[in-house]
Amino acid sequence: MTLATKGPRDDRWYLNIMSPNTKGSKFAWLDPTSIYINAEAFNDLLGDLITDLSDVEFDVVAGLDAMGFVLGAALAGRRGVGFLPIRKAGKLCVNTDKVSFDNYSGRTQDMEMRLPAFAPNTRVLLVDQWIETGGTMDGAVRLVKRQKGVVAGMVAVAIEENDRTTEYRANYPCVSAVVPGSRWQKECNSQTLSSFKSYKPNAAFPQTRRQ
Template sequence: MTDPKGPRDNRWYLSLMSPNTKGPKFAWLDPTSIYINAAAFSDLLDDLCADLDAGEIDVVAGLDAMGFVLGAALAARLERGFLPIRKSGKLCVDTDKVSFSNYSGRTQDMEMRQPAFLPGTRVLLVDQWVETGGTMRGAIDLVQRQAGVVAGIVTIAMEENPATAVFRESGKVVTAVLPGSRWQAEANRQRLSSFATYDAARTFPTAGRTAAP
């Protein structure tokens, strides 16, 4: 069997992501099918961690909600603690709150426990997908309000637009979808060529093994 991982720029697991079937109120794709396939999830984490230095990170913060999955997995790999940044009204402790506009254009509130860390703590921010950058901007504001240092941003993909360009220009950004790749061009168009042949069964775990492409 061909090694499913292949060369670093192959990123075979990206083709497992499924298209939106529920309309414009939802994100245009769903990356969670990567997570259920152990080989895909492991290779995704390998690729992201290859560009990270745990010595430059004190804590990993995941953004509510799907950033919890990717962030917690990366925290475990990097042997760092995990901090959830939550939607408003979920935490039963003192919090700081920001308002932001999400990918759908709706205004939402997001909270972080207060205090969450000592001043100067280096915080790696993780979300599943960065489209307009509003949610990530809110998380950056929360970290900086507590005198934390943003150690970088990690996500499966960051779509290219003026708002997200600021993130790449001002700090470390690590993405599974590499800038300049055909995956990046397709993410910018919000339509992956792999949607044409998407087969959910490719992602299913089976007894004793995981599905490979």
Template sequence: MPLDLRDLPDSRERGWYLMLMAPNVKGPTYAWLDPSRLYCHHQAFQDCVEDLLRPFRGDAIDAVAGIDAMGFILGAAIANALQKGFVAIRKAGHLCVETVTQPYTDYSGRDKVMEMRTDTIMPGLRVLLVDQWVETGGTMQAAIRLVEQQGGMAAGIAAVCIEDSEGGRWLKDNYKWSHCVPPHLMPQFNAHRLDTCWADEPKPCLQ
């Protein structure tokens, strides 16, 4: 059903906007949820960005890096909120300048390569890395390696959800992190079952 961009819940508890996400209706070759629907609602988008930033308020952050492609949306919004510059980490083959590359395996098990320009990360630069979602952790780990091999430092990582996969737990153990999912809802996000509705709202199976 259409999304009413004017509608707001009476109480905006942390993560209220997660119920705006849309489930996969196109099959197993796609991600199991589409978080981008919440960006269409101005207050949901604003609250999502604020929740992601909360642990980093007061931290020394010099720049924000967003990961191709949906991490560009959140990353640019976070960079704007922090009044910092934004660095795009791209899928390989799109930049017409000198780049550094890093192979990785994405959440679907496909081998890919990402790249970033070589003239933005200086030694000691503290970078907050942002993606829309962290499922297996392979993409985020590759992005961190790109920053670190140029002498930058990962000041932290942020995503709508960082799942409790092996890779997700490794990232949480080794870097400061934030995401939008309250702890009591994490089992449902980890389950990856489109046919599972939550006992309590918000529910990813609602549109």
């Protein structure tokens, strides 16, 4: 299927099919999973991120619970490295290390990583679906460093701009489908996309395969 909204490869066309929040303030302000369900969109997203990661060396990808699992595992497969889940507290059935963090909604949560997860000096790429306040990512950074790992970089569909994420960009390679300085970045910072005006759920429908 070729989408009518698709533009040039470097236009990050797939960002146009992300879904606006329809369930209220307790939820994130948009949902990128409409990219994942569309094969063309998902593959172009992964291709762009892998290209932008070409100069970043890492030994394992760590995905943040829960939607970072989708993006992180896919990137790990593309790059040929292993995948490590960083989970909400109480989900892992092995020994764990735990930290508390404040998520995008301001709620305090705990998350865990298996203990041990890797050898000292292992380069870990941290992946989440979206980095809004940066609080969840901060917890992941602390977990990696406590096991003497090296944070190799950070990846997300978008990294909103604020004091904490500015610090991340200064200290780590940070890659996002939303390119800093683009109109997408400005719209993400304001938490509303111009594409919402013409959003249609069926733009992301996967192509059906009939025998």
